[in-house]
Amino acid sequence: MSAGIASAWAREDLEALAGRGLRRFLEPLESPQGALVRVGGETLINFSSNDYLGLATSPTLRAAAIAALERQGVGTGASRVVVGDSTAHQRLEARLAAFERSEAVLLFNTGFAANTGTIPALVGSGDAVFSDALNHASLVDGCRLSRARTVVYPHADAEALARALAETPARRKLVVTDTVFSMDGDVAPLREILAACREHGAALMVDEAHATGVLGVRGAGLCEELGIEAEVDLRVGTLSKALGCLGGYVATSRAVADLLLNRARPFVFSTSLPAALCAAAEAAVEEVEKDDTLRAKLWRNIRRFAKGLRELGLPAEQRSAIFPVIIGEPDAAIDAARRCREKGLLVKAIRPPTVPEGTSRLRFCLSAAHTEGHLDLALEVLRQLGVHRGG
Numbered sequence: 001m002s003a004g005i006a007s008a009w010a011r012e013d014l015e016a017l018a019g020r021g022l023r024r025f026l027e028p029l030e031s032p033q034g035a036l037v038r039v040g041g042e043t044l045i046n047f048s049s050n051d052y053l054g055l056a057t058s059p060t061l062r063a064a065a066i067a068a069l070e071r072q073g074v075g076t077g078a079s080r081v082v083v084g085d086s087t088a089h090q091r092l093e094a095r096l097a098a099f100e101r102s103e104a105v106l107l108f109n110t111g112f113a114a115n116t117g118t119i120p121a122l123v124g125s126g127d128a129v130f131s132d133a134l135n136h137a138s139l140v141d142g143c144r145l146s147r148a149r150t151v152v153y154p155h156a157d158a159e160a161l162a163r164a165l166a167e168t169p170a171r172r173k174l175v176v177t178d179t180v181f182s183m184d185g186d187v188a189p190l191r192e193i194l195a196a197c198r199e200h201g202a203a204l205m206v207d208e209a210h211a212t213g214v215l216g217v218r219g220a221g222l223c224e225e226l227g228i229e230a231e232v233d234l235r236v237g238t239l240s241k242a243l244g245c246l247g248g249y250v251a252t253s254r255a256v257a258d259l260l261l262n263r264a265r266p267f268v269f270s271t272s273l274p275a276a277l278c279a280a281a282e283a284a285v286e287e288v289e290k291d292d293t294l295r296a297k298l299w300r301n302i303r304r305f306a307k308g309l310r311e312l313g314l315p316a317e318q319r320s321a322i323f324p325v326i327i328g329e330p331d332a333a334i335d336a337a338r339r340c341r342e343k344g345l346l347v348k349a350i351r352p353p354t355v356p357e358g359t360s361r362l363r364f365c366l367s368a369a370h371t372e373g374h375l376d377l378a379l380e381v382l383r384q385l386g387v388h389r390g391g
């Protein structure tokens with residue numbers, strides 16, 4: 001029976017994953033997102049969400065989504081280049097362009113789609129793309145899909161990047177990097193990277209997924225913090241993390257946005273985001289820009305947690321809301337997560353291929369919704385368990 005062939009393949013591969021401690025399972029939340037969540041009948045402090053500002057359940061966002069849902073219904077029926085475009089999409093793009101201070105913004109259904117759609121729209125065979133060794137999977141896949149030659153440079157090493165740019169002949173050169181690295185929480189040396197791009201005539205695309213809403217005086221990301229928004233060719237942001245919604249976007253020039261609208265396959269060949277989501281995201285941008293109370297609270301939490309980690313003898317850079325506690329092998333990381341959970345912490349083990357072999361970890365993500373008590377409890381649990389020392 002041919003239907004059994006794929007199942008046999010699947011069983012074989014699942015067994016191999018399980019044997020290496022790499023099999024993943026789903027666990028449904030029984031409550032909304034938040035600092036406290038209900039899972040498997042237990043209430044736990046959530047340290048694994050990217051809802052950095054706690055906006056995913058904000059009454060303002062809910063009200064905006066409900067009003068748009070009532071007006072426009074649920075689905076959009078088509079891609080935006082067919083009949084799936086609406087005033088809600090256009091309003092959100094205009095709002096995001098003002099927030100990002102860019103000439104144009106193009107929306108994608110996810111940050112993942114923004115990255116995999118954008119790179120192949122800009123470069124192809126005969127071109128070269130230069131990618132940080134720890135870039136997010138969506139940038140990696142975007143490079144692969146582009147068919148451009150991909151040069152992976154050592155993590156956050158602008159000098160190595162400059163050498164690679166000098167040594168690699170290509171028609172077009174594109175450099176791609178996360179600004180905040182999703183599994184390590186450190187930041188790219190963007191000024192140096194920008195200087196290398198300038199020297200070698202390369203375009204620069206950055207992924208601000210974990211910086212949108214978190215970094216910068218207005219919350220527009222690392223480029224805003226460094227005052228280099230206008231100098232970076234493409235800035236990818238996400239609606240899915242600090243903005244509490246779902247979606248991705250590219251802040252860029254009108255010409256690049258127009259090209260992406262024509263060529264980025266996830267944009268052209270996929271049904272557009274629901275209008276309700278666009279309305280909620282517009283409200284989220286409004287919240288983030290008009291009032292920095294949540295961001296200030298998040299940064300107080302970041303400083304307190306970083307200080308606590310350092311007191312435990314752990315390195316803590318304090319450049320973002322992400323704090324890795326490196327454990328090593330996958331099974332040890334799973335065991336550490338289980339022991340944290342017994343003490344009331346929901347912190348997921350992150351294993352290869354998400355992180356390099358030998359660096360499985362607990363990844364603590366902070367939120368403005370965490371109280372000081374939540375953070376202090378997490379630090380106390382880490383101290384008691386000694387997980388960071390292999391205990």
Ligand SMILES: Cc1ncc(COP(=O)(O)O)c(C=O)c1O
Binds near residue numbers: 112136178
């Ligand atoms: C650096 C980075 N880029 C892009 C994405 C994808 O964004 P989204 O969740 O909106 O698809 C993520 C999310 O995990 C990420 O960490």
